Amino acid sequence: MHIHSLEQWRHDHNFNIDTSEGERRTRLVVLLTAVMMVVEIAAGYLFGSMALLADGWHMGTHVAALAISLFAYRYARQNAENPRFSFGTGKVTALGGFASAISLAMVALLMGVESVERLIAPETIRFNQAILVAVVGLVVNLLSAWLLHGGSPAHHLHDDDHHHGHPHQHDQNLRAAYLHVIADALTSVLAIIALFAGKYFDWIWMDALMGIVGAVLITRWSIGLLKDTSAVLLDSVPSDEIGRRITDAIEAESDNRIVDLHIWQLGPGSYGVIISLVTHEPRDPEHYKALIRHIHALGHVTIEVTGCEGEACIMPPRQ
Numbered sequence: 001m002h003i004h005s006l007e008q009w010r011h012d013h014n015f016n017i018d019t020s021e022g023e024r025r026t027r028l029v030v031l032l033t034a035v036m037m038v039v040e041i042a043a044g045y046l047f048g049s050m051a052l053l054a055d056g057w058h059m060g061t062h063v064a065a066l067a068i069s070l071f072a073y074r075y076a077r078q079n080a081e082n083p084r085f086s087f088g089t090g091k092v093t094a095l096g097g098f099a100s101a102i103s104l105a106m107v108a109l110l111m112g113v114e115s116v117e118r119l120i121a122p123e124t125i126r127f128n129q130a131i132l133v134a135v136v137g138l139v140v141n142l143l144s145a146w147l148l149h150g151g152s153p154a155h156h157l158h159d160d161d162h163h164h165g166h167p168h169q170h171d172q173n174l175r176a177a178y179l180h181v182i183a184d185a186l187t188s189v190l191a192i193i194a195l196f197a198g199k200y201f202d203w204i205w206m207d208a209l210m211g212i213v214g215a216v217l218i219t220r221w222s223i224g225l226l227k228d229t230s231a232v233l234l235d236s237v238p239s240d241e242i243g244r245r246i247t248d249a250i251e252a253e254s255d256n257r258i259v260d261l262h263i264w265q266l267g268p269g270s271y272g273v274i275i276s277l278v279t280h281e282p283r284d285p286e287h288y289k290a291l292i293r294h295i296h297a298l299g300h301v302t303i304e305v306t307g308c309e310g311e312a313c314i315m316p317p318r319q
Contacts, residue, residue, distance in 0.1 A: 072096025090267020097172035104222035115211030141185035270299035
């Protein structure tokens, strides 16, 4: 039985960034968006505007998506030290972003279907009232976007990897919430354009056409977010540059050669690494960890060292 405390050798598995400010601002945005959703849906039905109605239902799905973001923040924070999660809960924010990306795609699909139906069978629109509500919706959307952008800790994350030309990892959960409110702002702008075109030029079809344009743009955003978050969830190698820096740092010493290298994202701006190397002059793993300590983005490092038998791999310099 080991009689000494093992605490000094234990690893910290909390790879989350401080998201308390982002969480607080997201909660406020949920409230603003929910109120505006009710107003726009009611006004859309009352004034006969498809663009306004689509924007309202669009906001409704964003309320659900933003609620997912809030849940992801809280779950990650409450389980940050839970030993059941082998590498912490840093990926929960990516999972929240992935779920939000799916909801964005569903929004786009519903908007597209409704807009096509309204294009085939246009309805009478009360333009003045609809424009007023759409403008108010746009103001709320822009305020929400400002709150989320200003509350993102990822915008202030700068480490050595960033200064070496590597893109630092952002909070995908907050990015998803930000995209949702930006999508809301876009649909509000399109609704306003369509309503003005209908009022002054009698282009009633513009209302439905703008709904289709919004659906296409939102689909593109959702696909981009799905690609980014799924790469994190599937442990895709985040950057070839990080692998090159690790390899250069270790293989610059003696005849060290890396034979197996695994890199994956643990949380925003934090990576896990497993390195297997072979050398004629084996040292303890801590020695090799020190060689890559300047790469601060590495949150969890495991190193396997194998001694190479036989002749030296490096030729002596010629006399």
